[in-house]
Amino acid sequence: MSRFRLFDLNDPQRQAVTTTSGPLLILAGAGTGKTRVITFRIAYLVAQGVDPAKIMAVTFTNKAANEMRERAAKMIEESAAKKITISTFHALCVRILRTDIERLGYKKNFTIYDDGDQLGLIKKIITRVSAKDEKLEPNVARSLISKMKNAGLSAAEDDKTLMAAVFARYQQDLKTLNAVDFDDLLLLTVKLLNEHADIRERWQSKYEYLMVDEFQDTNRLQLEMVTQLANARKNVAVVGDDDQSIYGWRGAEVSNILEFETHFPNPTVVKLEQNYRSTSCILNAANSLIKNNPRRRGKKLWSDGDSGDKVKIVIAPDDREEAQYVTNEIHQRHTMHSVPFENFAVLYRMNAQSRLIEENLRRMQIPYRLIGGKSFFDRREIKDLLCYANSLVNPDDDVSLLRIINTPARGISDSTVERAMEHSIHKHVSLFKALQDPEFTSQLSVRASTAIANFVTLLDSYETKLAEPLADASKVMYALLEEVKYFDDLGRSCKTQEEALNRETGVRQMLEDLSRYQERFDKGLRGFLDEVMLDQEREKDKEEDKNKGVTLITLHAAKGLEYPHVFLLGLEEGLLPHDRSKLEGTVDEERRLLYVGITRAMKTLTMSHCHNRLKFGSTAPCTPSSFIKEIDPQYIENVDLRKLFNTPATEEAATANFAAMRAMLSKL
């Protein structure tokens, strides 16, 4: 009945699959069949007679969760597959909090704030609490708040800095807004499980076997959550690779995997080192680089396949030529060896680096897909729609309400809103309640107060419609947008007809998604909003599938992916490793980032660096990345584009050379 065979696995893989009791650390190198092991392990547990409802697998991304679900479903009975919990950390937290958050004094209909909402709130708080001469960058404050939350710290009462005041105020405001940010999802869940033994025991007894993917990316709170969820039997299997830990700046703690033993004593440790992805030249290059990192478990990838071509390291005169070379190379290999465009990927440290490549690809009419950049969900009209929805579901959410209170313009002026905010603060009620308070509205002009009354009635009536037993949320939302003439307003505020149409389709798409969501699940608008906040990838993915071609992607985003032919740009001191990493003492992480990049390549890998690069508008000389000389030269083939064309030094190049020399001398 089981559709899997243990002898399809190599020895370490098999050991990882069949070790089911006690803590288990699976060190899974790049391309060593990690997902395969996880899905086999799930299937094995079920085949051993474990109740599938007692199995939980946690991942970081929805993509990973979906993939795992699909692959597991192929190996076991459908009915069993459905009972397994496969979820992201954050989605799991939402599930726990939607049931029990009241114990922490929040309401169950809390709103989830994304980074944008968070930043908006922080900005407001800064202007409110700071004195005239005080300055605080909202973005700095946000990342500091996030770091503190992840470290498990709350605002110290004796700390009189502006930052501490903002932090304290922020957390307090979130609570009155009945909102939580992404960090809170983890923080509050951990708090809940810590402080309430009955809830903790309930969740502990629900699951007997835990699995955590990408364990090197877990932060302090996530580790704590895993510890809490693991019951006395400690059947916790974690999978990860310390060498691919590249999210330290977001709070990930490599120590979670490096010191796994201190958190879960006497684990079984399995190393997966046989790589099924890359040629051995590529693997050896990667190995020689990563062994320069001090704190690591130690692992050496090997392959019994071809050694393949040497890794090319190309030096280009400048970034224009670098881009030119890469696109030419892609074009040539495509036409001469009929390599499909989707077999190529261009990897880089910073999003800005994609521009030149894009220009070249467009000029040569090569299709490409750019991964990352601005999110669909940051688009104005999508935000508006979501805020309308949020306001209906959680009227206490002032941030959402503020966004739509006068969008489209309905005669509620900034000053009126300002006064309403003051009133709400003074009275300790939400903005929406303030708008309904006769004590407030009576001080307003007739015009302003009727505008407000109309707005309140509007929201109230749609809230009622939504609450009807058979309500179709997407129809209700659509009717609301129609009533406020949202699309007309959109048309007016757009420069071109095309832009307006584009934005309108965005909204309609979202509403269609909502309608489909309702058909599939029976969870209503609230559930849909959760899903949207926690899975902002979906829309983009769909669009990406449409236009296949060369992939342009940052090193970070490339983790977990693979491509037959990889180009890795900008191996220059200052870019990779990035200047800031030296300041912050995180060069090791930059090395891992390059390691991740190298191990994405299956057949060929070309890395490049420039002699000069356009930086902040002006050309600056570049020195090759110090990582280059760490790679064992026997796996490298050097290509110097300057020598290749044997171009006599132009005056421009000579000047640049001179500049480079001067720059080097000044450093001495």
Added chain:
DNA sequence: AATCGTCTGCTTTTT
């Protein structure tokens, strides 16, 4: 309320 001009300040972004 919208638009224009000036200033600033530059990674990475699973949820």
Added chain:
DNA sequence: GCAGACGATT
């Protein structure tokens, strides 16, 4: 060198 934010202008 350019985007995004903010303030002054109509």
